[in-house]
Amino acid sequence: MVRAVSETHGEILAAAARRFAGTGYRGTSLQDIAREVGCSKATVLYHFANKEALLAELMAPAIAVLQDLDDQLTGLTGAVAQEVAATGFVDLAVRFRREIAVLRGEFPELLCQPAFAHIQQISERLRDALGGHSDRPGARIAALVLLAGISEACGEFIDIPDDELRPALLTLVRRAIEPVDAPLPQQPTTKDKDS
Amino acid sequence: MVRAVSETHGEILAAAARRFAGTGYRGTSLQDIAREVGCSKATVLYHFANKEALLAELMAPAIAVLQDLDDQLTGLTGAVAQEVAATGFVDLAVRFRREIAVLRGEFPELLCQPAFAHIQQISERLRDALGGHSDRPGARIAALVLLAGISEACGEFIDIPDDELRPALLTLVRRAIEPVDAPLPQQPTTKDKDS
DNA sequence: CGCCAATCTGACCGATCGGTCAGGGTCTGA
DNA sequence: TCAGACCCTGACCGATCGGTCAGATTGGCG
Numbered sequence: 112m113v114r115a116v117s118e119t120h121g122e123i124l125a126a127a128a129r130r131f132a133g134t135g136y137r138g139t140s141l142q143d144i145a146r147e148v149g150c151s152k153a154t155v156l157y158h159f160a161n162k163e164a165l166l167a168e169l170m171a172p173a174i175a176v177l178q179d180l181d182d183q184l185t186g187l188t189g190a191v192a193q194e195v196a197a198t199g200f201v202d203l204a205v206r207f208r209r210e211i212a213v214l215r216g217e218f219p220e221l222l223c224q225p226a227f228a229h230i231q232q233i234s235e236r237l238r239d240a241l242g243g244h245s246d247r248p249g250a251r252i253a254a255l256v257l258l259a260g261i262s263e264a265c266g267e268f269i270d271i272p273d274d275e276l277r278p279a280l281l282t283l284v285r286r287a288i289e290p291v292d293a294p295l296p297q298q299p300t301t302k303d304k305d306s
Numbered sequence: 307m308v309r310a311v312s313e314t315h316g317e318i319l320a321a322a323a324r325r326f327a328g329t330g331y332r333g334t335s336l337q338d339i340a341r342e343v344g345c346s347k348a349t350v351l352y353h354f355a356n357k358e359a360l361l362a363e364l365m366a367p368a369i370a371v372l373q374d375l376d377d378q379l380t381g382l383t384g385a386v387a388q389e390v391a392a393t394g395f396v397d398l399a400v401r402f403r404r405e406i407a408v409l410r411g412e413f414p415e416l417l418c419q420p421a422f423a424h425i426q427q428i429s430e431r432l433r434d435a436l437g438g439h440s441d442r443p444g445a446r447i448a449a450l451v452l453l454a455g456i457s458e459a460c461g462e463f464i465d466i467p468d469d470e471l472r473p474a475l476l477t478l479v480r481r482a483i484e485p486v487d488a489p490l491p492q493q494p495t496t497k498d499k500d501s
Numbered sequence: 502c503g504c505c506a507a508t509c510t511g512a513c514c515g516a517t518c519g520g521t522c523a524g525g526g527t528c529t530g531a
Numbered sequence: 532t533c534a535g536a537c538c539c540t541g542a543c544c545g546a547t548c549g550g551t552c553a554g555a556t557t558g559g560c561g
Contacts, residue, residue, distance in 0.1 A: 119508080137332060138415060140548065151510050156550065158508095220333060248466060249474045255462060256478060260455020267450060271443060279444045283451060287482035314538080335518065346540050351520065353538095 120158050122148050127165050131213040132266060136166060136221060166213070167226035173207035174230065181233045184240050189291050196240035197284045200258065204265045205277045212266030234258070241284075243291030250289045257284055315353045317343050322360050326408040327461060331361060331416060361408070362421035368402035369425065376428045379435050384486050391435035392479045395453065399460045400472045407461030429453070436479075438486025445484045452479055 126147040130139040141162060145152040159165040180199040187195055204211060214221060222231045242254035261280060268276050321342040325334040336357060340347040354360040375394040382390055399406060409416060417426045437449035456475060463471050 259458035260451035263454035
């Protein structure tokens with residue numbers, strides 16, 4: 112059976128997404144993916160240089176959005192950074208639930224691969240922003256727990272529609288993060304918004 | 307080199323704990339453990355029936371405490387269940403940081419093994435308790451995110467002493483969980499406690 | 502028709518996995 | 532002294548992994 116390249120390519124990608132999300136990257140063999148598509152393992156490796164390239168193409172959209180969020184965060188501090196990080200990450204997590212589930216527990220090893228070299232730094236900046244760049248341990252701990260928890264839990268919420276999951280997570284994050292003890296914590300400051 | 311059985315047994319267990327926590331269960335080979343101990347792979351399999359038995363013995367203390375927590379939770383509902391679940395799980399997570407890190411991302415597969423057959427049910431009951439047995443999606447989501455986040459994040463806090471980590475996590479959980487809208491949310495009820 | 506490029510595959514490769522096994526040391530107690 | 536229990540190991544096993552390669556099949560085009 113010979114199909115158009117884009118067709119088989121896409122089928123392999125979709126099958127890999129399902130399998131990776133279900134049993135993890137290392138827990139899924141090229142044979143598994145090929146079986147699900149209905150082709151040979153060699154065909155998978157005809158369309159993708161290697162297993163890592165398959166993963167990289169799968170994660171590309173999510174990584175691009177993560178990169179965008181990181182760009183938005185540069186220069187922001189305090190409560191503003193917290194809010195941007197919270198909304199941005201929750202939205203990303205909800206939209207890319209499956210992609211995030213792929214990395215379940217394999218972050219440390221997968222991040223060593225060149226395609227994901229900078230993700231670790233981005234996630235650290237994200238954590239700092241969510242913690243309000245505070246040096247208090249409580250803030251750092253809360254930020255890390257929330258980030259890890261949302262990443263980990265999102266994969267379990269495939270039955271919950273986006274429009275319901277997103278506000279629920281956002282409410283949780285806003286309630287859970289320590290409000291940064293900024294110079295002006297409560298009253299709205301027009302000065303900050305303008306300058 | 308011949309050592310007392312308990313000595314080598316313990317060294318293998320300790321090495322396995324380090325390696326499993328660092329690179330995961332599937333990501334660690336018996337060869338890796340043997341190399342770290344300074345013995346042959348066959349020696350590892352002399353002291354432990356198989357790789358799974360090694361993991362089971364490693365996790366036994368943590369599982370026992372988890373089982374205790376589950377027992378304490380039976381019959382409790384509402385805010386009381388929430389509080390017991392919160393304090394119990396935070397304490398467990400802090401004490402058994404490394405053991406929990408072992409399961410990082412490999413929960414679904416590892417839980418299929420007979421030694422951990424009932425953990426899944428326990429963790430589900432724990433989640434329900436932390437959510438105050440509420441059927442609101444927000445409560446369920448918050449409970450799952452917190453449980454997953456604490457499990458996932460604890461392994462990263464090896465540099466933070468227990469006495470600092472425990473209250474920080476407990477504060478986070480108490481702030482983050484949705485207060486259950488129980489029939490009697492505030493005033494203590496002697497009736498419930500007696501019957 | 503013949504040619505060529507694209508698509509796909511079976512067979513194969515070296516590496517590594519968990520696990521088995523026969524046997525070699527070493528210690529101890531009768 | 533010597534039998535036997537205990538501790539340990541090298542060699543080996545079948546299975547599976549990611550990846551390679553030569554060649555079969557197909558479809559479009561001059």
